[in-house]
Amino acid sequence: MSKQVRVNIRTNAVSKPREETRNGRKVVVVSSATMPDNVVMNDIRYSADEIAKSYATLNRAPAPLGHPMISGMFVSARDPEAINMNHVGAWNENVRRENGRVFLDKVIDVEVANRTEAGRGLMAVINEGKPIHTSTGLIANLEPATENSGAKFMAKDIVFDHDAILLNEKGAATPEQGVGMFVNSTGEKVEVVNSTLEDSAMCDLDWAADMAVRAVEKLGRVSLVERMKTVLLEMFKAGGAESLKLNNSEESDMADEKQLEALSASVKTVADSVKALADSIPGQITNAIAAAVKPLTDAQTELKANAEAKDKAELADLQSQIVKANLLDENSAKELTLNAARALAKKATPGHAAPIFNAFGGLSCDKDEFADVDLNAAIKGDK
Numbered sequence: 249m250s251k252q253v254r255v256n257i258r259t260n261a262v263s264k265p266r267e268e269t270r271n272g273r274k275v276v277v278v279s280s281a282t283m284p285d286n287v288v289m290n291d292i293r294y295s296a297d298e299i300a301k302s303y304a305t306l307n308r309a310p311a312p313l314g315h316p317m318i319s320g321m322f323v324s325a326r327d328p329e330a331i332n333m334n335h336v337g338a339w340n341e342n343v344r345r346e347n348g349r350v351f352l353d354k355v356i357d358v359e360v361a362n363r364t365e366a367g368r369g370l371m372a373v374i375n376e377g378k379p380i381h382t383s384t385g386l387i388a389n390l391e392p393a394t395e396n397s398g399a400k401f402m403a404k405d406i407v408f409d410h411d412a413i414l415l416n417e418k419g420a421a422t423p424e425q426g427v428g429m430f431v432n433s434t435g436e437k438v439e440v441v442n443s444t445l446e447d448s449a450m451c452d453l454d455w456a457a458d459m460a461v462r463a464v465e466k467l468g469r470v471s472l473v474e475r476m477k478t479v480l481l482e483m484f485k486a487g488g489a490e491s492l493k494l495n496n497s498e499e500s501d502m503a504d505e506k507q508l509e510a511l512s513a514s515v516k517t518v519a520d521s522v523k524a525l526a527d528s529i530p531g532q533i534t535n536a537i538a539a540a541v542k543p544l545t546d547a548q549t550e551l552k553a554n555a556e557a558k559d560k561a562e563l564a565d566l567q568s569q570i571v572k573a574n575l576l577d578e579n580s581a582k583e584l585t586l587n588a589a590r591a592l593a594k595k596a597t598p599g600h601a602a603p604i605f606n607a608f609g610g611l612s613c614d615k616d617e618f619a620d621v622d623l624n625a626a627i628k629g630d631k
Contacts, residue, residue: 250389250390250404251389251390251438251439252388252389253388253438253440254322254386255384255403255442256322256383256440256442256443257386258381258383258414258442258443258444258445259280259281259381259382259384263278263280265277265374266278273357274357275355275358276371277353277354277355277356278354279352280352280353280354280411281351282352282382282411283299283350283384283445284348284445285299285348288398288399290441290442290443291399291401292388292390292399292400293397293401293402294403295402295403296348298402298403298404298405300345302386302406303408304343305407305408306350306384306408307343307352308341309325309340309411310325310335310338310339310340311340311410312325312330312331312334312335312410312412312413313334313338313366313367313415314334314412314413314415315334315383315385315412316329316334318333321437325409325412326409334366335360336356336361337359337363337367338355338356338357338361338370338413339354339355340355341355356371381413381414382411382413383411383412383414384408384410384411385408385409385410386407387407388403388405388406388407389404389405390403390404559586562586563586566584566586566589566592567582567584569596570589570593570596575592
């Protein structure tokens with residue numbers, strides 16, 4: 249016969265926080281982990297199959313500050329009173345199961361956290377770089393374990409309620425953290441089991457073996473370097489990198505501006521990707537990516553230098569034309585930008601003075617304004 253229990257599973261410190269901006273709001277993101285496959289805590293085994301069926305219920309689940317309690321009893325983190333008391337603007341997301349363990353990110357809205365004393369305390373701990381611990385709250389049915397399972401009970405039908413953030417809390421089995429009762433969704437009181445994951449996991453041979461496998465896999469990522477370099481180079485080739493070869497032809501000069509714009513966008517995208525990778529993958533891969541895109545960044549630098557040199561030469565020529573046409577003196581001409589010089593140079597026709605009386609269309613030496621006047625016709629008319 250099975251019985252329902254509430255389990256709080258305390259986990260070791262999460263990773264170093266990072267700052268992001270989402271929808272115009274500043275957030276802090278910390279990555280954490282919980283529930284290794286087949287772990288045994290307090291004589292309860294959590295099998296890989298049961299975890300696989302239930303871990304997704306943590307996605308978008310609350311991340312309260314501590315396990316919510318009302319009148320001395322645990323309650324769901326989704327309870328309205330629990331939200332009022334324990335919510336600090338945090339939730340869980342990006343839940344995934346990798347290498348036999350559940351990983352998830354905690355996102356903390358900085359503005360919301362700073363509205364309460366508890367939230368400000370959390371932000372202070374984050375800013376000081378102190379360790380942050382977590383504790384997963386779940387509901388499960390306990391059934392008698394099979395022989396040679398290493399446990400007395402098997403957890404079935406797991407439902408994750410939340411993954412809480414813990415600050416300055418003591419061990420899982422202390423009254424402060426809540427040895428007590430939980431009120432389930434039907435209003436019944438059920439037993440609360442408190443467990444500490446890092447202690448039990450260290451004693452679990454399966455967990456130790458899994459950690460060793462993960463370490464080997466991490467080292468094995470180095471073999472991805474050449475494949476990643478190839479993919480990046482092929483990507484830029486497909487995007488037109490071959491057309492970025494530099495030469496001194498007039499056609500190449502005309503294309504410089506568009507090439508530079510497209511190349512700058514590509515380099516920025518890759519640079520942002522490399523920066524994001526730097527915190528999550530080994531340094532060898534980051535360095536390899538940087539080396540793979542170096543020809544692209546060098547081409548960008550050369551194109552930019554050529555474009556600037558071409559613009560500088562054109563501006564000097566236009567300034568000379570403007571001075572020769574008596575439109576501006578030399579000092580004033582030197583203050584012109586390239587676009588202004590291009591516009592003004594159109595009025596500078598070599599060998600002719602600037603137009604006068606511009607408001608009336610100007611006078612020009614190229615046209616005799618009395619060419620069509622017949623003086624004899626005027627005299628004949630008087631007769």
